[in-house]
Amino acid sequence: MELNVTSSADLPAPDAVGSRRSRARPRPARLAGDAEVLDAARRYAGTIAPGAVLRDRERRLPWQELEAYVASGLWAITVPHAHGGPEVSAAILAETIAVISDADGSLGQIPQNHYYAMEVLRVGGSASQQQFFYERVLAGDRFGNALAETGARDFKRRTRLTRGASGWRVDGRKFYCTGALYADWIPTLVVAEEDGRDVTYLAFVPRDAQGVTIVDDWDGFGQRVTGSGSVQFDDVRVDDAWVVPFQASFERPTTIGPIAQIMHAAIDLGQARGAFRATGEFVRERSRPWIDARVERAADDPLIIAQYGDLAIQIRAAEASLRRAARFVDAAQAAPDAESVAAASVAVAEARALTTTASLDAGSRLFELAGTAATLDGLGLDRFWRNARTHTLHDPVRWKYHAVGNYFLNGTLPPRHGAL
Structure with a gap:
């Protein structure tokens, strides 16, 4: 498989909120109510089903299909009512994902970590963090993920969040990063030392930040176009406002x-x-x-x-x-x-x-x-x-x-x- 490698050197400079693609996107539809959400999911599924075989066989990355997915409003369905979103129930979220996965299993999985990051924000994010990121999602930003690491069960070897002279920095390498290839933000599981112990956070890293390298090296025989490859972080600066408690949400x-x-x-x-x-x-x-x-x-x-x-x-x-x-x-x-x-x-x-x-x-x-x-x-x-x-x-x-x-x-x- 030919590897697709992208880094900040290949991309335009980020805007004020670190989002590259959202500047060129029309604002997504605003969905209201369960029936409207499910109707949008079924319509979208009907548009992607005919190309599922070819995307899988030739490993055609679904850039246009994802833009249409976001434009439909479906990526914002878990944004709370208080922030202008539909705030669907777990049943509607699950059925929406099932409808898309019926048409194309890869496209059904890609936003899973997006919604996961939204739940981490809902549970552990501050009011200002929630307001900022929910607004970005309503504007069309996509979250990917960089949670898993291979062979790094020792916390000392895992992706680290450290405080430098110019703020927080992230260093490490992740794999199975489903959706990161297509993301505007890469929520990244990081370990920081606090009072002599390691504590985990979820750092929302702009995909076009200096030092971020995304490698399209997912070679699984299934779910071929999920973008589940590797992400390398080399001294990547992260704003304080982009670091959300993670471990505390499981305590x-x-x-x-x-x-x-x-x-x-x-x-x-x-x-x-x-x-x-x-x-x-x-x-x-x-x-x-x-x-x-x-x-x-x-x-x-x-x-x-x-x-x-x-x-x-x-x-x-x-x-x-x-x-x-x-x-x-x-x-x-x-x-x-x-x-x-x-x-x-x-x-x-x-x-x-x-x-x-x-x-x-x-x-x-x-x-x-x-x-x-x-x-x-x-x-x-x-x-x-x-x-x-x-x-x-x-x-x-x-x-x-x-x-x-x-x-x-x-x-x-x-x-x-x-x-x-």
Whole structure:
């Protein structure tokens, strides 16, 4: 794969708020109400679905599609009412992501970390930070992420935030930075030393700041155009106002973890729906019936019908579990305490277990039910399984079962972090 490397030297100087692209963008639509949000999501999904196969096969980065995504107003749907946004419920957020992921799994995942950063801001940001960044989002700015690091469990080796003579500086290297390639701001997990101990923060770094290098080196066999590559920070200056508490938000009960996880469940659900729909279309229009079925159409084969029905039940169960989990998340956001947040985490873990199974099974059984002709490379039907298999590895589903079992068997509250 040819690597795409960008740095501040390749880009114009940032404006007063560090945003490069937003200056040239028209202001996005302002959505109001659940029905308007979902209608915008469905319209947008209809525009991106036809190009999904080609983007995946040729790894065409979806710059224009993302501009349209932002213009639709969907990137601002979690901005609170008090700041002029729709402030949608967890259920509407999840369904929006599922609708987009049905059409294109990569495009469904790209804004996940954007919404995650918005939740960190809501929970831990100051009033002035919230006002500033919410306004930037309403104006069209995109957040990416730089959270994960490879082989750096030792805090001393992780990306550091240090105070220099001219202010805060960030140094380090990140990987799995989904969305950073397309972002205006890169919320970056950093470690700072305070009173002899290491404390984590989320530093919102302008993507065009001096010393930022983004490398498009994501080479996964699925989710190919999510922009999940590397970001290097070399003595990058960060304004005080762009550093938001992170660790402190997990030292008390908050919904940052459940929000992160319900979005991942929604991505998996959307991919399951996409594979299920593609299976039905292929079986009805192109598959040949097995000789022993003694029918004219594959869609009349009783064994195919039964297995397709089984997939339908799996997906409906996953949908119901996701809607139920969203109610727990909304309740925890309204009144966060140890019990409400734990209940939300467990409900979301249940949904993630079901959506993981549904997305993997739907992507695999597509070929079993559709037959050999479905494996032709030009059709791109393998993307459903590849995308599902790649995304469901984001964090191990086996630990979802452990958290659920431990909660109900032993009354043990699940840990508070972004992966549960």
